[in-house]
Amino acid sequence: MNFKSISMLVASTALTFSLAHAQESLQTLNFKDGRVAQNLRGQKVLASVDGNMLVKALGLAEGNTFRVVKTTTDKLNITHTNFQQYYNDVIVSGAVIMTHAKDGLLQSVNGHYLEVNGLSTSVSMDDTRATGIAQEAIGVKTVMRNYAPELQIIKPATDEAAVMTYAIRIDGTNDQGVLLMKRVYIDVQSGKVQDVEELIAHTDVDGTAHTFHSGQRTITTDFDGVNSYRLYDNARKIQTLDATNADQATSGTNLFTNAKEYTNSTTEWLPRKAIMSTRLSVATNNIFTGLGGGMFPVALLGTPVGTDFEDPSWPQVFFNSTTTPLRAQGWFHFVNPGSSYSGAFVKANVFNNSATDSIIFPINTANLGPSTWTDGNGNSGTYLIDSVANPALDAHWGIARTYDYYVEKFSRDSYDGQGGRIINYMNGIFPMAYSQNNAAALQAPYNSMVYGFGDGIYTNPFSALDVTGHEYTHLVISNNGNGGLRYQGEAGALNESFADMFGASIVFYAKPASANWRIGEEVYMGSGYMRSMSNPKIVSNPNTYKGQYWVSTSSNQDNGGVHTNSGVPNYWYYLLAEGGSGTNDNNYGYNFTGIGLEKAEKIAYRTLTEYLTYNATFADAFAGSLQATIDLFGADTTAAEYVAVKNAWYAVGLGEGSVSVKEVKTINPNIDIYPNPVAANASFTIQSKLDKAVSATVYNTLGQAVKVLTIKNGSNNVPVGGLSAGVYTVSFNVDGKQYVHKVTVF
Incomplete structure (x- = not known):
């Protein structure tokens, strides 16, 4: 390049710079591959943005429009406006541009858009037929609740051009009784299933609760004015119910129609006598013959009524057992004085709920400890009676402390910020998954948390504090004001990670003496845990973006690796709070000091609620967290908070580090x-x-x-x-x- 061309380049650059600082309205945006992320601080761009400006700045075709769907002004006096994209008056799914303005000037713009051009918005099939196709596609047998199909334009996961679809939400159960909550996108022209989206992100009288996980804790209960207390917190609107053997609802907003109240005669909820395990040691009948094809050995427990059971626990199914012993553990079947109990092992057909080759035996609940049983037909085994704390007390206390955390830290009244009612269902996970080894958060209209008792062999009840905080946060995420985070790919990993971030933070808030950076530590027996935020790789989760253990976001595994790839932002959050040193999978070294949990959680919360849209990526979280840091701590990019955020992302493989990053970028003289x-x-x-x-x-x-x-x-x-x-x-x-x-x- 000669001197003249260099001079012209410099002059052109200077002219562009001058024009940018003189402009009065938004004219251009930095955009690529459907994503916008632009810092406009100091560029004196007026805050008055409309849909036409966005269409022009993004170079979108005729027919595209943007409409304001939300405007809020926060405590920092920053006004956030969300623009939803439409094409020929049809909503474009996940396409939201967010502007952030202060003192009449734009500070930043971010979000997602979809290039739609020449797409026909005519419909070739009615929504009834489309609903039938959607139900068949996911294998739903019984529909719990009906939702009106919505016309939406989407970009399929296969990266094809934009398509017009019916977006159909389905809540129901399959032919095995497993709960399904999905949104299915059906092509309005061909009837093809273009995408399937998962929607399940898998407490006023003070009382003293002797909890299973957290020892003696103060809880809030409701007194009936006579002689009974129940697990209902009127102030916080938290109710904890027993979903044992409850029926799933087919309509309304309650997940179970006949879940029972937990009640107590005093304000002190003590450990109680419970049947904890039953075992079949010797079997003389045909319980193990003809297994397979839906036939499995099953353990039952309850109050005998003839040849049936009254008020039984959920059955325990032995999917892989073909011989003795059969061990049914973790029953938590609490004993009521004056009631009699029996156990059973049967060969059950899980598809039609029939049972044969039954082995029924009485259980004497008078004494604690192990006992043996026989049924008079040569069959024998053991059972265990113990005095145990009710895990439902953990869920009740844990959600109350989670509620308090969000109020105290972020002035957020309940998961939705509007005082929404919260329901805990203890022992409600089995009918959703034929397993006790899980917990789940169910979004609107249910707004509930569901917990399993664990299997009693490897896992304890799933009502530990970090799990309750994690599940509650899933509801916060779905009510973040920007449409939540899609439970798929990078957005889904961010969804899981924010739930872990705040789940861990809640433990530091409510149980600081035992807090650490491991998720699910109290759930797993022995020394196990689900995830480590301080060392993700120890459980085969990545600590570097697209590094070792990364799961392809287009894979069928775990909705594109949402629980695995969450290790990356999890490690970012840990490093932001605590600091650290090391070398990531890109061979980039880092060594910096954290800014503490109090500042880290503020940055994470503001990123989640102000800067992430439905289809957010890790790059969006990176950019959004920097904007959130500037909002909270000022525009000085050399400030400790900004530098730490940037360095923590660099450590996990996104962005660039600053001077405080360990210098490994040595130039080789050869x-x-x-x-x-x-x-x-x-x-x-x-x-x-x-x-x-x-x-x-x-x-x-x-x-x-x-x-x-x-x-x-x-x-x-x-x-x-x-x-x-x-x-x-x-x-x-x-x-x-x-x-x-x-x-x-x-």
């Missing part, structure tokens, strides 16, 4: 790269004086590997083709030492 900068349609040369060939990787600013090279002695030509404008790093190792060179593409 390597020269030219021309640098290099044009996007050209190539650059790596001139090597090394005495051997080395492998090198080119990374973009998100820490993603974009090229893999072999650098040999001499001249190495590297085509730039396919790389967009930006700064890239060439990383390689020589004799155990890491070297990094920068290359700029324009």
